[in-house]
Amino acid sequence: MTKKGHPFAVLGTCVLVVLCGCSDDVDGASQGVKERKRATAEITPSTGQSVMGLAAFTAENGQVELTLQLNGLKPGVHAVHIHEMPDCGMDGNNAMGHWNPTNEAHGKWGTPPFHRGDIGNVTADATGKASLSLRTDLWTLGDESSSTDVLNHAFMVHADPDDFTTQPTGNAGARIGCGVIKRNP
Ligand SMILES: [Cu+2]
Ligand SMILES: [Zn+2]
CATH class of the missing domain: 1.10.1200 (Non-ribosomal Peptide Synthetase Peptidyl Carrier Protein; Chain A)
Structure with missing residues (x-):
């Protein structure tokens, strides 16, 4: 210009x-x-917790890429999921269960059966930071397809690891941080 x-x-x-x-x-x-669709979930802590961060989603070439950055975690392994409802109220409990549009059992990402919200675990380092990236064609962004669209669900961070077997939660413990996945303007 x-x-x-x-x-x-x-x-x-x-x-x-x-x-x-x-x-x-x-x-x-x-x-x-080329237009890229983007969405983000700003993770804020539940009562008495300190986790903060950002889950950023980008849709491109028929795939959605997730980039997750968290801080303020207790060092160790923490489950992260997408939960059904776009509501982090009541310390995340309003988000209800894991997002499961394909009506499958809880499990490990990429090894059927698994919920479409079963992202898995992240490991926080000694400074409380954790990150994760994931690229998949099992999600869409903003196409209003009820079985694949990640928009308007809740991104959840848990106190404990996901064991990938306990139904339907993975025994991931308390909901320590949450953010609603919203389309970027
Ligand atoms: Cu969860
Ligand atoms: Zn699940």
């Missing part, structure tokens, strides 16, 4: 024309950029 060489730039009375020219340039530049 540049005004350099614009024929009207030297005319003080043509400031509006120059501004319009600039915005046209911006529009033109953005036409070649």
Whole structure:
């Protein structure tokens, strides 16, 4: 974006024309950029907890990529899931059970059967930080497909590890942090 060489730039009375020219340039530049859909869940702590973080989802080329960054965790292994309801009230309990649009048993991601919300475990280091990335074609973002769309569910962080076998929760313990997955503007 540049005004350099614009024929009207030297005319003080043509400031509006120059501004319009600039915005046209911006529009033109953005036409070649492919639209990426994004969503985020801002993780906030339950009562008496300290976990904070961000779960960022990006949809591209028929896949959804999740990038999760957490801090304020107790060092060790913690389950992370997507839960059904977009409501983190009552210390996460309003989010109800794991998001399970395919009506399967609880399990380990990638090894059927498993809930579409069964992301798995993260390990917090000595400073309380944990991260995870996951790319999958089992999720969509913002297409309102009830069986795959991650939007408008709750991202949940638990006190304990997921054992991948206990039904229907993985015995992951207390709900220590939660955020609703919302479409980015
Ligand atoms: Cu959970
Ligand atoms: Zn589950």
